[in-house]
Amino acid sequence: MAPAAANEESPYLRHWSRVYAEDPSARTREWHCAFDDAVDVLRPYVAPIVASSPSRSLVVDVGCGGSSIGYDLAKAFAFTDVLMTDIDPGIVEILRERYASSSSSSSSSSSAAAAPATRCEVADARSMPTVPTGAAVVVLDKGTVDALHGDDDKLATLRECVRMANRPDGVGVVASISFPAADRLRLLERVARETRVGLRVRVVGDGDPARGRRAVFVAVLGKRVERVETPRCELSETVLARIRRSGSVVEDEPAGEEDALTLFDDSDGDGDDS
């Protein structure tokens, strides 16, 4: 695992510092979806935390970029603190200015609630030792795991998210918002199994990705999430069943034998491929 501090050698830092330096629109971009598109899915998991929260309650957004979802969520649910983190010091500096001047300016959904105390820090999502285990009531990953290469970095980040939300009272949750992909489901299930937390996945968007519609996964991990009652969602059931059946978000049937590549032609039927 790479060290926690963002270092010059990190390919992630190299890539994203260039993105934020060269493209001003990236500094306010919301990847996948905005707070308003995800809040109805998150509410049944997040709202009960408020009732059982201690006097201080922290939301952590890993790889927040220019997104305001961490801030918006903290404000909407009256959590007291939010920590916005990213590997790029450039975007973190922009966020510091944004939230210092008007900590309520980016919130679209909760004008009445008090603004959370907001800190913006440089951190590598794969290892965040400055956030103690169980320090957060909610940890958010929106598009950050998607931006990492390979299972090792993705798994390290998801495990780190679960660690930060692993509160002794069991109320902490991780919300991971990502591309809808069979591989992502596999990683989420693996982390849930290893860390012994529950997992729920919703598919949110304008329709079935198999019909070319735009959809995202909104996954929630936490010790108690499987006890939470939520309304049925036909789109989620369809897409998740298809993935389990075929290993694909868009294909209804698993590859048949006729699709298999054949390296050796045994046309003489003697069973000897050599």
Ligand SMILES: C[S@@+](CC[C@H](N)C(=O)[O-])C[C@H]1O[C@@H](n2cnc3c(N)ncnc32)[C@H](O)[C@@H]1O
């Ligand atoms: C696809 S963008 C998503 C930004 C934001 N979360 C959103 O939803 O709009 C990926 C973000 O992850 C950040 N990032 C990439 N690698 C990272 C890492 N190892 N640690 C922390 N942040 C990282 C990038 O700087 C970028 O802001």
